[in-house]
Amino acid sequence: xxxxxxxxxxxxxxxxxxxxxxxxxxxxxxxxxxxxxxxxxxxxxxxxxxxxxxxxxxxxxxxxxxxxxxxxxxxxxxxxxxxxxxxxxxxxxxxxxxxxxxxxxxxxxxxxxxxxxxxxxxxxxxxxxxxxxxxxxxxxxxxxxxxxxxxxxxxxxxxxxxxxxxxxxxxxxxxxxxxxxxxxxxxxxxxxxxxxxxxxxxxxxxxxxxxxxxxxxxxxxxxxxxxxxxxxxxxxxxxxxxxxxxxxxxxxxxxxxxxxxxxxxxxxxxxxxxxxxxxxxxxxxxxxxxxxxxxxxxxxxxxxxxxxxxxxxxxxxxxxxxxxxxxxxxxxxxxxxxxxxxxxxxxxxxxxxxxxxxxxxxxxxxxxxxxxxxxxxxxxxxxxxxxxxxxxxxxxxxxxxxxxxxxxxxxxxxxxxxxxxxxxxxxxxxxxxxxxxxxxxxxxxxxxxxxxxxxxxxxxxxxxxxxxxxxxxxxxxxxxxxxxxxxxxxxxxxxxxxxxxxxxxxxxxxxxxxxxxxxxxxxxxxxxxxxxxxxxxxxxxxxxxxxxxxxxxxxxxxxxxxxxxxxxxxxxx
Amino acid sequence: xxxxxxxxxxxxxxxxxxxxxxxxxxxxxxxxxxxxxxxxxxxxxxxxxxxxxxxxxxxxxxxxxxxxxxxxxxxxxxxxxxxxxxxxxxxxxxxxxxxxxxxxxxxxxxxxxxxxxxxxxxxxxxxxxxxxxxxxxxxxxxxxxxx
Amino acid sequence: xxxxxxxxxxxxxxxxxxxxxxxxxxxxxxxxxxxxxxxxxxxxxxxxxxxxxxxxxxxxxxxxxxxxxxxxxxxxxxxxxxxxxxxxxxxxxxxxxxxxxxxxxxxxxxxxxxxxxxxxxxxxxxxxxxxxxxxxxxxxxxxxxxxxxxxxxxxxxxxxxxxxxxxxxxxxxxxxxxxxxxxxxxxxxxxxxxxxxxxxxxxxxxxxxxxxxxxxxxxxxxxxxxxxxxxxxxxxxxxxxxxxxxx
Numbered sequence: 001x002x003x004x005x006x007x008x009x010x011x012x013x014x015x016x017x018x019x020x021x022x023x024x025x026x027x028x029x030x031x032x033x034x035x036x037x038x039x040x041x042x043x044x045x046x047x048x049x050x051x052x053x054x055x056x057x058x059x060x061x062x063x064x065x066x067x068x069x070x071x072x073x074x075x076x077x078x079x080x081x082x083x084x085x086x087x088x089x090x091x092x093x094x095x096x097x098x099x100x101x102x103x104x105x106x107x108x109x110x111x112x113x114x115x116x117x118x119x120x121x122x123x124x125x126x127x128x129x130x131x132x133x134x135x136x137x138x139x140x141x142x143x144x145x146x147x148x149x150x151x152x153x154x155x156x157x158x159x160x161x162x163x164x165x166x167x168x169x170x171x172x173x174x175x176x177x178x179x180x181x182x183x184x185x186x187x188x189x190x191x192x193x194x195x196x197x198x199x200x201x202x203x204x205x206x207x208x209x210x211x212x213x214x215x216x217x218x219x220x221x222x223x224x225x226x227x228x229x230x231x232x233x234x235x236x237x238x239x240x241x242x243x244x245x246x247x248x249x250x251x252x253x254x255x256x257x258x259x260x261x262x263x264x265x266x267x268x269x270x271x272x273x274x275x276x277x278x279x280x281x282x283x284x285x286x287x288x289x290x291x292x293x294x295x296x297x298x299x300x301x302x303x304x305x306x307x308x309x310x311x312x313x314x315x316x317x318x319x320x321x322x323x324x325x326x327x328x329x330x331x332x333x334x335x336x337x338x339x340x341x342x343x344x345x346x347x348x349x350x351x352x353x354x355x356x357x358x359x360x361x362x363x364x365x366x367x368x369x370x371x372x373x374x375x376x377x378x379x380x381x382x383x384x385x386x387x388x389x390x391x392x393x394x395x396x397x398x399x400x401x402x403x404x405x406x407x408x409x410x411x412x413x414x415x416x417x418x419x420x421x422x423x424x425x426x427x428x429x430x431x432x433x434x435x436x437x438x439x440x441x442x443x444x445x446x447x448x449x450x451x452x453x454x455x456x457x458x459x460x461x462x463x464x465x466x467x468x469x470x471x472x473x474x475x476x477x478x479x480x481x482x483x484x485x486x487x488x489x490x491x492x493x494x495x496x497x498x499x500x501x502x503x504x505x506x507x508x509x510x511x512x513x514x515x516x517x518x519x520x521x522x523x524x525x526x527x528x529x530x531x532x533x534x535x536x537x538x539x540x541x542x543x544x545x546x547x548x549x550x551x552x553x554x555x556x557x558x559x560x561x562x563x564x565x566x567x568x569x570x571x572x573x
Numbered sequence: 574x575x576x577x578x579x580x581x582x583x584x585x586x587x588x589x590x591x592x593x594x595x596x597x598x599x600x601x602x603x604x605x606x607x608x609x610x611x612x613x614x615x616x617x618x619x620x621x622x623x624x625x626x627x628x629x630x631x632x633x634x635x636x637x638x639x640x641x642x643x644x645x646x647x648x649x650x651x652x653x654x655x656x657x658x659x660x661x662x663x664x665x666x667x668x669x670x671x672x673x674x675x676x677x678x679x680x681x682x683x684x685x686x687x688x689x690x691x692x693x694x695x696x697x698x699x700x701x702x703x704x705x706x707x708x709x710x711x712x713x714x715x716x717x718x719x720x
Numbered sequence: 721x722x723x724x725x726x727x728x729x730x731x732x733x734x735x736x737x738x739x740x741x742x743x744x745x746x747x748x749x750x751x752x753x754x755x756x757x758x759x760x761x762x763x764x765x766x767x768x769x770x771x772x773x774x775x776x777x778x779x780x781x782x783x784x785x786x787x788x789x790x791x792x793x794x795x796x797x798x799x800x801x802x803x804x805x806x807x808x809x810x811x812x813x814x815x816x817x818x819x820x821x822x823x824x825x826x827x828x829x830x831x832x833x834x835x836x837x838x839x840x841x842x843x844x845x846x847x848x849x850x851x852x853x854x855x856x857x858x859x860x861x862x863x864x865x866x867x868x869x870x871x872x873x874x875x876x877x878x879x880x881x882x883x884x885x886x887x888x889x890x891x892x893x894x895x896x897x898x899x900x901x902x903x904x905x906x907x908x909x910x911x912x913x914x915x916x917x918x919x920x921x922x923x924x925x926x927x928x929x930x931x932x933x934x935x936x937x938x939x940x941x942x943x944x945x946x947x948x949x950x951x952x953x954x955x956x957x958x959x960x961x962x963x964x965x966x967x
Contacts, residue, residue, distance in 0.1 A: 110857070
């Protein structure tokens with residue numbers, strides 16, 4: 001028994017990119033009907049936790065599109081596709097302006113114009129912000145604005161289990177209604193994936209529990225390549241233990257990073273960030289912190305060694321005006337008041353530069369399938385993302401994917417519904433067999449934990465060939481053990497154990513792609529720091545890595561990088 | 574540990590695809606200290622109702638002539654009436670203090686061009702007005718002025 | 721770890737396919753000193769009883785998913801430290817909401833009230849992107865900023881005595897959000913929203929218990945918003961007789 005819902009465009013994921021795509025779709029065509037299928041209510045999407053800001057050129061300032069593009073390409077260690085970056089920086093200001101028109105409470109200068117702050121790797125302050133809760137305000141603005149369109153039909157707490165490809169194009173998705181356990185077929189002439197990244201493949205991450213790489217796994221299994229998966233970003237300032245994010249804005253507003261001797265090591269020692277010091281790019285600062293800890297200048301704690309983020313010299317007034325959420329988080333989760341004490345921090349897994357292979361239009365190689373936001377790799381972030389580019393990325397490529405999906409849907413057919421229904425019923429049978437599957441010797445939470453630990457050992461801030469190969473070797477049997485899962489919850493209604501089981505399957509596929517891609521890249525570039533090959537090797541590795549699914553394991557390919565204006569040079573700050 | 578509140582509390586306009594259990598509140602929802610204070614606050618309405626009835630009684634006695642008036646004034650020294658008026662005063666003080674505490678944040682940030690004064694100033698103004706009106710009534714009704 | 725302390729969690733369970741009514745189940749959990757209530761619930765799910773269903777995501781008090789009753793008080797379980805509790809902790813679903821399963825409540829009623837206040841910028845003329853952003857002074861931003869901080873966690877609905885009795889009442893978060901837009905200098909929708917505030921589910925149902933503001937984890941102060949909204953709704957009603965309005 002499958003429930004069938006028919007729409008023109010189906011969007012999977014209701015965060016920043018998904019909501020922007022939905023709005024763009026209904027604005028592009030007054031008759032189009034959009035389904036937004038999300039496994040959580042949209043305001044719970046992880047966009048909400050972003051803190052620092054969104055980057056865009058401010059008209060009338062001494063910034064320029066060229067400078068923003070250059071900063072982004074250099075930040076990416078020259079792996080970004082420069083035509084996509086040009087489009088990105090050009091669309092950034094219109095997108096943030098639109099968001100302001102829709103009610104986003106950007107922080108202001110005294111004259112009423114939008115304020116900006118400096119950010120890591122940016123030569124000119126161009127990061128628009130809303131105190132230190134930009135993601136929260138952006139998500140809520142988008143969600144509330146989307147509510148005025150009745151043609152955006154939401155299916156909240158529906159988990160997509162399969163992409164349906166029929167007759168050479170994507171024709172819809174199959175999802176399970178989390179509340180009732182019913183299987184649902186969403187027929188759509190175009191599908192947009194906006195499901196975010198996969199931080200939960202790692203044990204220590206800023207990400208919430210919902211970041212399980214679902215969209216990446218869906219596309220991967222449907223034959224789309226995952227691009228640049230080895231590049232995972234470690235954010236320099238996460239709270240030890242919980243991994244909660246302390247925004248880069250705390251450094252943007254003037255915070256210092258100190259070692260156990262109270263030394264501002266980013267200034268006193270040469271870690272490649274030059275004058276920028278704490279405002280260097282994230283990959284370099286994370287590496288610097290790890291090296292300081294390895295040199296014995298970290299501080300021992302119950303959750304591992306850490307260094308310090310000192311905001312005391314900013315003063316209470318500035319902290320309360322610009323970084324109030326940081327103060328609240330530090331007090332609640334590590335019992336430290338940043339007005340009086342430095343905050344303990346260490347590098348924490350935060351963002352995935354890699355993802356579903358798309359082009360500038362948000363289109364994947366499979367007709368009718370689009371992707372935008374963290375799930376996608378366009379690529380504008382290359383091997384390392386600059387802070388405050390990703391919120392803008394959600395808006396720019398979310399909007400483009402929405403428009404492109406509508407254009408495609410106008411011309412596309414719906415595929416053979418009987419075949420689609422049969423696939424949906426097959427998914428229903430698969431889930432029925434999983435639900436409360438008592439036989440089997442493996443515990444879900446243990447397999448998940450082992451996967452996470454393998455990824456931490458193999459794909460940390462610093463990697464070496466032996467550890468990466470070890471991670472690959474550990475993941476394959478984990479997939480085998482996953483097939484032998486024992487599940488306890490037999491209920492149809494709001495069965496979160498089943499959900500976690502499906503998510504774990506997605507994470508194992510994504511984790512394997514990351515590890516395999518990492519082991520194959522024998523150079524250091526951006527966030528991929530390989531101790532065995534410490535230098536960047538443009539001659540052999542100036543390409544995107546592509547991982548494709550095959551039943552016998554991942555298959556690797558290369559994809560060329562589009563280089564137009566900025567020739568690769570040494571990345572020094 | 575809990576018992577149901579209004580069975581339709583927070584119900585969506587159409588029922589969902591699964592059966593839900595009715596909404597619950599903890600057993601001590603209505604007896605917790607803060608809630609008790611609030612219920613007392615609302616319950617003072619009964620006291621005002623009685624004050625209103627007594628006021629009607631006074632008006633009736635006024636219309637019925639000097640003998641009826643004198644009889645009513647004598648009856649006001651009865652311990653029950655004294656206790657009632659003490660209760661009414663306590664209720665007025667209780668409500669006044671709680672209301673003054675909560676009143677400042679009920680002022681919008683601005684009404685047109687006008688902005689309300691800061692919170693402590695506003696509260697001081699409320700208490701001052703209360704004091705002035707009370708004093709004024711005592712003076713006038715007590716016959717001190719106009720003499 | 722020597723400072724691990726065993727606590728008993730008495731958790732509400734309900735599966736509509738099996739249970740007539742909700743019941744409770746007790747779990748012994750070895751708790752680390754820095755744990756929040758959510759950490760204990762996740763331990764139960766991961767190690768003791770995988771059939772326990774609860775909502776959570778960000779674990780940093782910004783997504784609003786994890787609201788539950790802890791010892792009878794609505795709390796964000798990711799922010800509630802176990803240090804503040806004794807050997808036994810009761811965890812129940814949020815008050816005043818229908819219960820779907822275990823600690824998961826039906827929030828569709830809330831979503832309807834949320835949408836009813838028209839929480840978006842209403843402007844007669846759509847501003848063009850080429851015109852740039854609106855000018856909004858820091859003072860104008862401050863007029864509504866506080867009320868924009870709501871994470872939709874619904875603790876205020878669980879605490880409100882009126883919500884418990886009046887199913888039509890719009891409720892604290894919805895009214896605060898409507899008021900946020902009313903106070904935004906870029907919005908022109910006050911007449912429409914004030915009509916909603918005076919209509920079914922009227923703001924005047926609020927009798928200023930102030931419970932919503934007491935439990936709000938983000939200091940939104942919905943009680944302030946509702947009572948400001950009352951004043952604005954009255955002024956709007958009075959001026960509607962004097963000023964002609966476009967419908």
